[in-house]
Amino acid sequence: MVHGTHNALEDDRNKDIKIYINGEYFSRNDAKISVFDSGYLVGDGIWEALRLHKGVLVFLEAHLERLWSSAASVGMTFPFTKAELTTIIHKVLDKNGMSDQVHVRIMITRGIKKTPSQDPRLTISGPNVVIIPEYKKASEESKQKGITLFTSTIRRGSPDYLDPRLNCHSKLHEVQALIQAIEAGADEALMLDVNGFVSTCNATNFFIVKNNEVLTSTGQYCMNGITRAKVIEVCKKHNIVCHEKNFSLFDVYGADEAFVTGSFGGITPVTKIDGRQIGSKPFGDMTQKLSGLYHDLIAETVANEKEYH
Known part of the structure; x- marks a missing residue:
């Protein structure tokens, strides 16, 4: 499967x-x-x-x-x-x-x-x-198990030739990245930007957790993710420190937790990157907390929409 x-x-x-x-x-x-x-x-x-x-x-x-x-x-x-x-x-x-x-x-x-x-x-x-x-409906078993990532040699494009924020049909470079990851035995691909900093995954946005602080890329070279934006919003609302900044694989390999975000799966934990274990358990405490807060935001959005209509 x-x-x-x-x-x-x-x-x-x-x-x-x-x-x-x-x-x-x-x-x-x-x-x-x-x-x-x-x-x-x-x-x-x-x-x-x-x-x-x-x-x-x-x-x-x-x-x-x-x-x-x-x-x-x-x-x-x-x-x-x-x-x-x-x-x-x-x-x-x-x-x-x-x-x-x-x-x-x-x-x-x-x-x-x-x-x-x-x-x-x-x-x-x-x-x-x-x-x-x-x-x-997302598989809860898959979510609890988490996913593994492999850092692809395929880079996220520069905004001056194909802006990574554009949701277009031209996804071949992301497919190439995913193929590399699959051939390396991982589930999905982690992608760097043109400067070598961590950007995003082939189909989701990427976050790490270190010392109870959340870190994600600047957003310049990653997908313009709605779920990514909502997770950042949730962090601010609940006084969880969240940085949008450049960071490298040095920071990733030393992270306490890692997770990815997307409209379909919401928040999914990452257990291994390039064969290295991330954190001490598949679903880290901060990742679980943010997943719960994100689901609360969805429930609140649904309730407000129904009340409005």
């Missing part, structure tokens, strides 16, 4: 989900996109992932803001507003009768090309919009 931060419990309901493509709904086996789609041809697309908890799309505004920022960065214009896209997402969820423990993936490409080419002027349609909702 594949082990990592995206381990989900099997759910037979996913066989019958309805997938949204440009205003129409398709079964899993019939959901297809043209080979002339710009995302398929040259990775010209952006995406976002949301969690549905008890009928509420958690941290929706932050996710939409990131999506619109990504669109502006690549020069893509949407034919809908944030409110209209929100309505579409809820219609997709209603179509599937979904209300809890759902992962929603939104993918928007520039559109259909006249011929295979990078040139955006050869796009002959509006953006292609795909929304895939799946029942996905």
Whole structure:
């Protein structure tokens, strides 16, 4: 079995989900996109992932803001507003009768090309919009076990050629990093920035704990993670010291605890990095505390949203 931060419990309901493509709904086996789609041809697309908890799309505004920022960065214009896209997402969820423990993936490409080419002027349609909702509950067993990391030689890119904060379809360098980690016997990859400082993982953001203080990267060379931001917010709210600064593998190997964050898995402990044991137990005290506080924040967000409506 594949082990990592995206381990989900099997759910037979996913066989019958309805997938949204440009205003129409398709079964899993019939959901297809043209080979002339710009995302398929040259990775010209952006995406976002949301969690549905008890009928509420958690941290929706932050996710939409990131999506619109990504669109502006690549020069893509949407034919809908944030409110209209929100309505579409809820219609997709209603179509599937979904209300809890759902992962929603939104993918928007520039559109259909006249011929295979990078040139955006050869796009002959509006953006292609795909929304895939799946029942996905993180495996608690995997979370308690924790994950192992391997430091890849593939670096996170510099903002002047492919900003690491951009949630785009061009993820090949992250795939390469993950392949290195898997071949080294680890679950996922730890990635350094262009200056050799610790940046992020291939699909999650990275934190360490030392002397009851939390440390993460500056954010300049890592994914613009919503969960990362919420963990930092939680630390500030509960007077837990959290630094955003440059640090190296020297600091990582001597850490008391390490964990990663992501929209799907929330907070997942890291037990080994490059074969070296991190901490004295799989789920460290600070990691457990922050995991609980993060789940409290989700519950508070859900309650406030329901009260508002």
